[in-house]
Amino acid sequence: MTALDLTQLLRPRSVAIIGASDKNPWGAMALRVLKQMDFSGPVHLVNRRGGEVLGRRSVTSARAIQEPVDAAFVVVPASGLAEAIEDMAAAGIRHGAIVTSGFAEVGDEGAAQQARIFARAEDLGLTLLGPNSLGFLNFVDRVGVGTLPVTTPLLADPRVGLVSQSGATAGILSRAANKTNVSLSYSVALGNEARVGLSDVVEFLVDDATTRSIAVFAESIRDPARFLGVARKALAARKPIVMLKVGVGELAAAVAQAHTGALVGDNKIFEAACREYGVVRVDTLEELLHTADFLAYAGVLPDAKFAVASISGGACEMIADRGDDHGVPFARFDAATTARVKAELPDFGAAHNPLDITGAAMSDPDLFRRSIAAIAPDPQVGLIGVCFEAPAAEEDVSPVTRPAIGAIAKGLNEAGVKGFLLQQTYQPITPFARQLAAEAGLPYIASGLGHTMRSVGAAFAWSRLAREGLPKAPPAPAPIVARPITERETLDVLAASGVPVVPARIARSRAEAEAAAREIAEPVVLKILSPDIQHKTEVGGVQLNLVGQETVGDAYEAMMARVAAVRPTAHIEGVIVSPMREGGLELFVGVARDPTWGLAIAVGLGGVFVELLHDTSLRLLPVRPEMVKTMLGELRGAKVLAGYRGGPPVDVDAVARAVAAIGDAAIALGPDLASLEINPLWVDGDRIECLDALAVWTA
Structure with missing residues (x-):
């Protein structure tokens, strides 16, 4: 159960297409999606005129269906949406996706109309995706409500839940996932999020037993507190969230009076939130799919490191370079592992990680298996990669291909830790390659050194946080009623909060400044004290390293005169006298x-x-x-x-x-x-x- 129960929406057993017609392409596309998904449940077409539509019988209203319907796809024009929602409610259809556009995405008037319609939908108890949503694909139950493209044949073992605030991007990612062997469990296009939002769908996927990781394409986070709560829940469930966030600008200069405004931008804050709550950020669509899928496969890695083997010294060097870029922790083989590896390699081989097992594996493919067996028992090793190319087609198969892949598969399956085959270049994993891998029992294929090293680094970082868990938030401190304005008032507030602050005296005359310097008995600093002056150096309001009472007195008088000349209307309360801190x-x-x-x-x-x-x-x-x-x-x-x-x-x-x-x-x-x-x-x-x-x- 989520904040919004999306089970019936995203796992419908029966579907209606409201507004279907021979002239409107949306209905035809939605019907085609259901066929491609091999949906076996009832499908009803609703057309105001009735009769035959898209080669099927239609009814004139949802109320005329006269049997339960779990979800509807609404393809009516904007002018007819309010009526369609009333019809849905009267028919007992409580869930649906609205493709209709022309609302909040076009301006204030559309936003107001959207608010009215969806407020009514909420009053009627409807849970709706959209408007302006292309719907969703559910690869677990083989049902699609909407027009997101379907690429066949559908992949087995659905594991990655995809959520996108861009419908077109959701479609692109759905196609790309199939071609790169990323098996989606769901693909959801949110649209305008008038009712069902990003966090609602992510939480549904956190609770979904089939989904093992969640990929998010986000343009904005509309409810940060809710999102962070869901992220905390996902981490506790050991289910990674991988996010590509676009539209990352800088924080407006609301705090331009302080350096902090330039150092804390909204993207940096979002990055901090993601790091704290275990949300893995990526920069490209390819990385989004690759990383989410890899984390779905890897799960929570042990408190160990990465080992990799290849027949190419150049590949080993690239892996090391890209691994360093992405924080991959490479295992350092212990003495026992080094001895085992040396026993398997030719005399000219070097037993270090990344491990170049040399071209000897081309004449002795079982060297792959023996090398894996040599490094797997090392207590530092928690993940193993083996660099080799999976052929795209039969013509790419050499005499050594099948024996090598078989040896790699056998070695990885016997290793006792997670392992995978790593292709150096990023390329589609073809049906032929999938079949070859399945026949050999290869557990996983990762494509592209750069993408994979980023994924491996993310897997180790996320796993560390997942193992440790998030600490409970500390209790909120008691409110501070007084509002500090001056530097001294602010330091006093900090001191009362347990922060160590520099000792200081307030001087309102030359004599008081000299007395303060005498009490401090070391070089001092003078700083102007005024609620109207925040940047003291700009008005000559700071003097450093003053020694001797007379020097301090002269500096006091000069500072008061200088500041008064520059800021004649400022209220001057005096100067702060504090010890000079050097070194450190x-x-x-x-x-x-x-x-x-x-x-x-x-x-x-x-x-x-x-x-x-x-x-x-x-x-x-x-x-x-x-x-x-x-x-x-x-x-x-x-x-x-x-x-x-x-x-x-x-x-x-x-x-x-x-x-x-x-x-x-x-x-x-x-x-x-x-x-x-x-x-x-x-x-x-x-x-x-x-x-x-x-x-x-x-x-």
């Missing part, structure tokens, strides 16, 4: 509110790393310290944390606690917080302090 390492921590996803936190190394390289890691709030440690490890400059310019290594645990506390403070500041920036968070070994903070508000 500067980190950046920023929180920004995305209009779609809510608050996200970014952490990165300060200075050039953040300003020029944008080296940050992001997550949605809230975050736990353990998650922050993972974020720090994702930084390109993460090695700096181990010891900077001969300094002590950073106390990563303490930094993680501080960053998590900053995130909690941002949540507690409430829904009007636009951004919160700490730049820098100073770290010197186990000493951590926020040196500067800026809160920006939406209103």
Whole structure:
């Protein structure tokens, strides 16, 4: 059971085509789909005039069918949709797909009309795909409601559920899946999502026993909270979601007053959400199908690594290169494995991974099996790939082809871990190749080095998250009523939230500034304190490394005069006097509110790393310290944390606690917080302090 029970919609036992006619091609295409899918249930045609339509008897209304109908495909014009929905409801047809267009996709007037019609449909208890939907294909029960193209022969072992917000793309992917041996369980074109949305269908597929992975082509995520809830459910069910998300722009400059606005874009936030919840992102349609299918085959991999064998040294090098690109963990053979491999290879062979078993396998095809048997027992090996080409046709078969594929199949089936045949180039897996693989008992064929290494990397990363599971969200922090405006107020809020901040004094006169410097007894920093000035350096409101009371007093008077000249209307409360922090390492921590996803936190190394390289890691709030440690490890400059310019290594645990506390403070500041920036968070070994903070508000 899902939030919307889609069982009767997506698994109908009887179908009606409402609006079918000899002139309207949609009805004919829908009827053809049902024939191609070998649907054996009743099919009813509804035409207002009745009589023979498309060579079959029709009835004048859905009410005239006079027997139960599970789902309808509605092909009437926009002007007739409201009437068709009333007719469906009166006939007891509660589910359907609406191909009719001319609604929200054409503008405000169409959107208003769509809202009225579908509000009425909801009142009537109807669950509808669309409008503007090409319907769906159900390869499990062999039924299609709509006009998505069907490629025959249909594949066995349906396992990948496909959901697309683009009808045309759903059709393209359905055809491509058949040609590349990706056996779909469902293909669903959502249309305008007036009632049934992306998350509804994904949740149905999570619950579906046949579907083992889910491929999503998305243009937008209309309900992020619902989607993340479904993603959490999918990960708990150990069912991967692979997504190609298009239309990835940058976050509007709502927080342009802070660096965070430039470092946290909506695509980056979406990427962070996907990484956190185990949604695998890809960049192309080919990768979408390939990765979803590979993950459906691989399942949850053990806490181990990848080993690969080939007769080509060049292929081994390409696999290593592309594997590094996609984070594939390659196994390092232990001594026992190395000895077993050396015993099988010619004297000139090298026993390392990726493993070049040499061209000797062409005269001794069983070398494939023996090589697999040699590497499979290694405790580091959790997945095995064997590079070899599956022939597309009989004329491509050489004397060694069948013996080699047979040896590979036997070796993989006896390995005790998942394994597959890897074709170097991306090409269709023809019916001949499928038949040859089936005869040999080959468990899986992966096509194309680049696509496959991406899929392998994704499989290991997703499996790690699936094994560990998502932690429970921490309890929400108590709300902070006061709204900090100045830097000092913001630092005080952070300190109250458990974040270490630099000690400071507020000086409102020369004498107070000199007294503060005397108390601090080390080089100090002066910073202007004003609710009207956010960027202090732009008005000459920062002075660094001041030594001596008189020097501090002079700097105070000069700063007050300088700022007053530049910003004569600004309310100046005084200056902040704090100790100068030198050495150590500067980190950046920023929180920004995305209009779609809510608050996200970014952490990165300060200075050039953040300003020029944008080296940050992001997550949605809230975050736990353990998650922050993972974020720090994702930084390109993460090695700096181990010891900077001969300094002590950073106390990563303490930094993680501080960053998590900053995130909690941002949540507690409430829904009007636009951004919160700490730049820098100073770290010197186990000493951590926020040196500067800026809160920006939406209103």
